[in-house]
Amino acid sequence: MKSISLLLLTTSLLFPIVSSANQTPVWKPKSGDFKQKYDWLKTSSGEWLKGDLITLYDEDIEFDSDEFGIQTIDIDDVAELYTKGKQSIRLNDGTVLTGKLVIQDKLLTLINGQEKQQIAVNNLLSIASANGNERDYWDGEINFGTNFRRGNSEQSDYTLSGEAQRRTATTRLSGEFVSNFSERVSQDTGKKEQTTNDQRLSTSFDWFFSPKTFIRVADYEYFADELGNIDNRHTLGFGVGYEMLDTGNFVWEISAGPSYQSTRYITVEAGEDDKETSGVLNLGTAVQWDITKDIEFDADYQVKIVSEEAGEYIHRLKAGFEVDLIGDFDLDLTFYLDRIENPKPTDTSTPDKNDYRFVVSLGYEF
DSSP: OHHHHHHHHHHHHHHHHHHHHHSOOOOOOOOSSOOOSSEEEEETTSOEEEEEEEEEETTEEEEEETTTEEEEEEGGGEEEEEOSSOEEEEETTSOEEEEEEEEETTEEEEEETTEEEEEEGGGEEEEEEOSSOGGGGEEEEEEEEEEEEOSSSOEEEEEEEEEEEEEOSSEEEEEEEEEEEEEEEOTTTOOEEEEEEEEEEEEEEEEESSSSEEEEEEEEEEEEETTTTEEEEEEEEEEEEEEEEEOSSEEEEEEEEEEEEEEEESOOOTTOOSEEEEEEEEEEEEEEEEOSSSEEEEEEEEEEEOOTTTTSEEEEEEEEEEEEEETTEEEEEEEEEEEESSOOOOSSOOOOSEEEEEEEEEEEEO
């Protein structure tokens, strides 16, 4: 009996030592001297990502993981963050600071040499690279969609689009390009004829002087639509914007401003001028909703109020879902609507007011 008691006592004393020896230590990257090759991010679920911190904007961190591609993570889901290089941060009061970053326990430590400054994470408005590498300021996406129809009808549809943004702690440069082309084979003549041929290029530059308000320093759009009788249309202006709502997963902003528009038509009625110019009042609203981790909904609506001769009201709606697939690839389901209230008649007909399409495309983020 004494032998059994002695065995039990010995086992109870040795078990914690053995357990401690066999227990896998909690891993974390070195953070003391910041000589790591990557930025490191730990989510609240305990998962680590290595790669490059792209930006923080609207409480969402964009992180380019070496293994999983570009990931969007809510700042509230970040347990720890260690950057390999300097970042530029902007606080809610407008203050801009620069240094290497460490985030732990909802507290950000900004490191410049031997100097350290601690800031509550909820005071952060934005983060952007400050390493002087221009590539770190940019992110974007390229999409391609196509559809072929054969049998009783023969038609081919192509859509190529791309968008890019350059972000710093206080500015945002945005650009977008969309091109649509469709052709079909006429059953009467057997020849190919175009049914869609349009291109749109838009760009804007915003300066944020408060957490919710920005000045649109420049806003430009080029548009051409062969089937809509528009050889080219240029619109240049400026404006202001305001963030109406931001819940982390849902962002809604509005914008307004004056512009100047010049339109040249392909053909016009006899005696009519083929060029129109007009002042413009441009009104817009945009919504971004992160429905789940992998599904995002975006909507952007713009209306230009112009002279009656230039179209009276020119509407533009882009809305759709973006579904993350694998790595940097995603599936885009997008609905486009263009409407001109008073389209310019050609020498033979008047174009339809509405032009709409639904596009399924494959996207690549960079």
